[in-house]
Amino acid sequence: MSNITKSKMKAALLYGPRDLRVEEVDRPVPREDEILARVKAIGICPSDVRSYEGTYKRQMFPAGKESYGLSGHEWSGEIVEVGSAVKDFVPGDRVVPEIIVPCGICRFCREGVTNLCACKKNIVRGYAEYAIVPSRMLYRVPANVSFEEAAFCEPIAVCIHANEIISPEPGDFVLIVGGGPMGLLHTQISKLSGATVMLSEVIESRLTMAKDFQADAVINPTKEDLAKKVKELTGGYGADAVIVAAGSKGAIESAFKAVAPTGTIVLFGGSYPPVTVEFDPNIIHYGEINVTGSYDHIPAHMERALKLLSQDAINVEKLISNTFELSSLKEAFELVKTANALKVNVIP
Numbered sequence: 001m002s003n004i005t006k007s008k009m010k011a012a013l014l015y016g017p018r019d020l021r022v023e024e025v026d027r028p029v030p031r032e033d034e035i036l037a038r039v040k041a042i043g044i045c046p047s048d049v050r051s052y053e054g055t056y057k058r059q060m061f062p063a064g065k066e067s068y069g070l071s072g073h074e075w076s077g078e079i080v081e082v083g084s085a086v087k088d089f090v091p092g093d094r095v096v097p098e099i100i101v102p103c104g105i106c107r108f109c110r111e112g113v114t115n116l117c118a119c120k121k122n123i124v125r126g127y128a129e130y131a132i133v134p135s136r137m138l139y140r141v142p143a144n145v146s147f148e149e150a151a152f153c154e155p156i157a158v159c160i161h162a163n164e165i166i167s168p169e170p171g172d173f174v175l176i177v178g179g180g181p182m183g184l185l186h187t188q189i190s191k192l193s194g195a196t197v198m199l200s201e202v203i204e205s206r207l208t209m210a211k212d213f214q215a216d217a218v219i220n221p222t223k224e225d226l227a228k229k230v231k232e233l234t235g236g237y238g239a240d241a242v243i244v245a246a247g248s249k250g251a252i253e254s255a256f257k258a259v260a261p262t263g264t265i266v267l268f269g270g271s272y273p274p275v276t277v278e279f280d281p282n283i284i285h286y287g288e289i290n291v292t293g294s295y296d297h298i299p300a301h302m303e304r305a306l307k308l309l310s311q312d313a314i315n316v317e318k319l320i321s322n323t324f325e326l327s328s329l330k331e332a333f334e335l336v337k338t339a340n341a342l343k344v345n346v347i348p
Contacts, residue, residue, distance in 0.1 A: 007026075007027050008024045008025065008026060008027060009024070009025060009026075009027040009128060009129040009130050010022055010023070010024060010025075010128065010129050010326055010327075010348065011023065011025045011125075011127065011128035011129070012070060012072070012127035012128065012326060012329045013025070013070075014051065014052060014070050016054070017052070017053060017054030018052060018053065018054070020052060020070075020329060020330045020333070022326055022327050022329060025128075027129075027130050028130065028131075028132045030081055030082065030083045030132055031083050032083040032084045032085040032086075033083055033085050033086065033134055033135055033136070034082075034083045034086070034132050034133060034134050034135060035079050035081065035082045035083065035086060035089055035095075035132070035133055035134075035135050035138065036079070036080055036081040036082075036130055036131075036132055037077035037078060037079050037080065037095060037097075037130065037131050037132075037133060038077050038078050038079075038080050038129065038130055039075050039076075039077045039126055039128060039129060039130060039131050039348045040075075040076055040077045040078060040147035040347070040348075041075065041076050041147040041148045041150070041151040041345055041346075041347060042072055042074060042075040042126045042127060042151060042345065042346040042347075042348070043074035043075075043151045043152060043155065043343055043344070043345055043346075044074070044332060044333065044336050044343075044344045044345070044346065045071070045073065045074055045155070046269070046272075046336070047071060047270075048070055048071055048072060048127075048333070049333050049336050049337060050272050051070055051071065052070070052330075052333050053337075055272050055273060056272070070125070070127050071099075071122065071125070071126075072125055072126030072127035072128070073097075073099040073122070073123075073126060073154060074126070074151050074152070074153075074154050074155060075096070075097070075126030075131065075151055076094070076095070076096045076141060076147045076148075076150035076151045076153070077094075077095060077096075077131060077147070078092065078093070078094055078095070078147075079091050079092065079093045079094075079095060080130070082135070083135070086135045088135060089135055089138060093140060094140065094141040094143075094147070094150070095133075095138045095139060095140060095141060096138070096139050096141060096150050096151070096153045096154070096302070096306075097123050097126075097131070097133045097137055097138060097139075098123065098137040098138070098139065098299060098302060099122050099123050099137075099154060100114060100115060100117070100120055100122065100123075100296060100297075101120060101121040101122065101123055101134070101137060102114035102117035102119075102120050103117055103118070103119040103120065106118040106119055112298065113298065114298050114299070115161070115295055115296035115297055115298055116295070116296075123137050127326065127329060127346065127348075128326075128348065129326070129348045139153070139302055139303065139306060140306075141153075141306065142306060142309070142310035144310055145306070145309045145310055148316075148317070148320060148345060149309050149316050149317065150306075150309065151345065152185075152305075152309070152314075152316040152319075152343075153302060153305045153306055153309065154297070154302070154305075155181070155182060155185060156185060156189070156301075156305035156308060156309070156314060156316075157297035157301035157302045157304070157305040158182075158268075158294070158295075158296060158297045158301070159182065159185045159186050159189050159268075160189060160297065160301040160304050160305060161294055161295075161296065161297045161298070161301050162186065162243055162266050162268050162294035163186070163189050163190060163193070164301075165264070165266055165292060165294055166190075166240075166241035166243065166264050166266060168190055168193040168194075168195035168240070168241060169193060169194065169195065170193065170194030170195065171194070171195070171196075172193070172195040172196070172240040172241065173195065173196050173198065173230075173233070173234045173237075173238075173239045173240050173241075173260070174190045174193075174195045174196070174197050174198070174239060174240065174241045174242075174243070175197075175198045175199075175200065175230055175239035175241070175242045175243070175255075175258055175259075176190070176197065176198070176199045176200070176215075176242075176243050176245055177200045177242060177243070177244045177245060177246055177251045177254060177255060178200070178201060178244065178245035178246030178251055179199050179200070179201030179203065179206035179207060179209070179210055179218075179245075180206070180245065180246070180339070180342065181319050181342050181343040182245045182268070182269065183199065183201065183206075183210075183243075183245035183246070184199075184206070184209060184210060184213060184319060184342070185314070185316075185319070186243050186245055186268070187199055187210050187213050187214075187215050188213050188214075188313075188314045188315065189308075189314065190243075191213070191214050191215075192308075192313060195240075196216045196217075196233075197214075197215050197216050197217075198215065198216060198217040198218070198219060198230060198233060198239065199215045199217075199218050199219070200218075200219045200220075200221050200226050200251075200254070201218070201219075201220065202220055202221065202222050203339070204220065206342075207219075207220060209318065209342075212318065213315065216233075217229075217233055221250075221254065226254050226257070226258055227254065227257035227258045230258040231258075234260065237260040237261070238258055238259050238260035238261070238263060239258050239259055239260055239263060240260055240262075240263050240264070241259075241263060241264045241265075241266070242255040242258055242259050242263065242264070242265045242266070243266045243268050243294075244265065244266065244267050244268055244269075245268050245269060246269075247269055247270055247271035247272065247275070248271070248275065249271075249275040249276070249277055252267065252271070252275070252277045253277050253278060253279055256279040256280070256283050256284075256289075257283075259283075259287070259289055260287075261286075261287035261288060261289070262287065262288050262289070262290075263287070263289055263290070264289070264290040264291075264292065265289060265290070265291045265292070266292055266293065266294050267291070267292070267293045267294070268293075268294045316343075319342050319343040320342070320343050320344075320345055321341040321342040321343060321344065322335060322341050322344045322345070323344075323345045323346070323347060324344065324345070324346050324347070325346070325347060325348075326346055326347070326348040329346060332344050332346055
């Protein structure tokens with residue numbers, strides 16, 4: 001246990017929609033079962049931008065100093081202090097947090113889907129120089145994985161969850177709709193299965209990057225008929241699985257036109273503002289199409305994400321397009337909103 005005394009730190013505080021301020025606050029002190037980590041890198045998630053805009057489906061934390069008002073869950077850091085009851089971690093350990101704290105007793109927890117826990121809490125608040133985490137909610141970062149790479153652990157974990165839903169096999173055709181950071185992670189993860197991976201995206205630079213990540217085909221739906229092209233590439237059948245990694249009406253509707261009979265459509269990520277989609281229900285009925293969602297992850301997915309990073313099976317460094325200091329977090333959020341960047345990181 002270190003002898004760090006209580007002092008101040010900088011943290012981003014959200015007081016209301018778009019009212020974001022970086023202020024000096026008391027550095028938190030860990031309780032006996034907690035650790036204090038120096039935050040080293042944070043990835044901006046679209047959910048943070050929605051909180052910043054005031055459009056998120058729920059307010060995860062009340063605004064203001066007590067809770068910060070933002071999540072900031074995609075972070076990695078180094079332990080600087082441990083509570084008196086912590087035995088498995090010591091100062092100097094490099095870690096990432098498990099952000100979902102399940103109740104362990106609801107129906108969903110008993111069924112192993114802790115991501116859907118009816119009473120779950122979240123360990124987040126990474127937009128600060130230091131963060132508190134219960135020691136039981138930590139994962140060690142492998143020595144060959146940088147802090148910037150480790151900050152991708154949670155995004156990779158949620159992609160692994162979606163990938164398990166479609167369970168691609170060698171020879172399958174997988175279509176990813178949307179070539180943002182998550183779509184490009186999906187591309188890499190689906191390629192690991194041996195499936196043929198196609199990516200649809202309107203921004204040419206992202207299509208180029210998908211090729212760099214070994215996508216078998218890239219399609220710009222503003223220049224080609226997506227469904228027609230997918231059927232050409234699949235012998236006329238369509239994609240065995242479609243992961244919709246964009247929340248627009250057009251992106252979601254395109255999946256129903258491109259999926260093969262008996263295929264699976266996964267709606268990955270939310271739509272903000274909410275959208276109403278139109279599709280022919282006969283596509284589902286006569287084609288026996290499975291339509292499902294994918295939300296968050298379970299602990300096993302975090303473990304797998306760290307393994308993939310340590311094995312260099314996924315390239316995340318190429319996805320980092322911009323890095324900001326914590327004092328410029330508002331500017332970072334505004335950049336993410338423009339879609340003129342890929343992954344935007346923050347260094348406290």
